[in-house]
Amino acid sequence: MKWSLPENIATYGGKIDAIFWVITVVTGIAFVLVEVGIIWFAVKYRRREGRRAYYTHGNKALEVLWTSVPALALVALGIYSADVWAQIKGRDSAPAGSLMLGVRAKQFEWNVTYPGADGTLGTSDDFVVRNQLHFPVNRPILIQLESEDVLHSFFIPQLRVKQDAVPGMTIPVWFEATKTGGYQIGCAELCGLGHYRMRARVTIHEPDEYERWHAEQVASR
Ligand SMILES: [Cu+2]
Incomplete structure (x- = not known):
């Protein structure tokens, strides 16, 4: 099993690989934060003798934060890759003389x-x-x-x-x-x-x- 990307023999391959790695790092950081949070909370708030559950309706500030940060990240990735998308997949983007x-x-x-x-x-x-x-x-x-x-x-x-x-x-x-x-x-x-x-x-x-x-x-x- 090979972990690296396959050999790149395309003229535009480097641009695609750069986007791939940026997205992998951004989503990788989010993945680690979420998983560590899940495990942390599961351990910290596990059932204990005599401890009562605490009821909450959530936290508005937190919800705004964890909705807007991923939304902004998504828009930023979209803007970052739009140029490459247009060069490769855009209408009539194939070079003359193909x-x-x-x-x-x-x-x-x-x-x-x-x-x-x-x-x-x-x-x-x-x-x-x-x-x-x-x-x-x-x-x-x-x-x-x-x-x-x-x-x-x-x-x-x-x-x-x-x-x-x-x-x-x-x-x-x-x-x-x-x-x-x-x-x-x-x-x-x-x-x-x-x-x-x-x-x-x-x-x-x-x-x-x-x-x-x-x-x-x-x-x-
Ligand atoms: Cu098929």
Whole structure:
């Protein structure tokens, strides 16, 4: 078992990890304070021979305090992360010149649509490869994510990407890898009995290597 985050190979991964750690520390402090309080009170006010219960209707000042502090913390975290959210998930946030690919989830596989020889997605020479996502390193990739049947979730931990695939919707997801290698898409939304085996291989190539792979695929069809 590993406690650290998975390796980060996404250009925006550092920003997401920073938010993750800030939230973990803030909620971690709250968790420790609450748990210590529970144990402290349970021990201090435990039943004792001859001690009578004390009835109270609460404390207004305390209630205002423990409602407003978490509310302010929540708003502060929201403001702190809004910028990163807009850069990654915002409408039309994908950088210009992104390579566009289609990913269609279904029970229990990922079908990836690549542009054909014309290099344009959505034309008649597109081709589909089952459970294999290939793309070049150091170039933004824009996935048009769809689902054929139920809710799935497109999850590549090392790219810090997790996005629900919703039937009837086409959801854009963009990322840019900083490293070549082999990774995996997992489905992060319980989608049926085969959910656990809904995986696909991710292969991140050097640009010329990707061109070669793509040309081979086009030639073989
Ligand atoms: Cu699934």
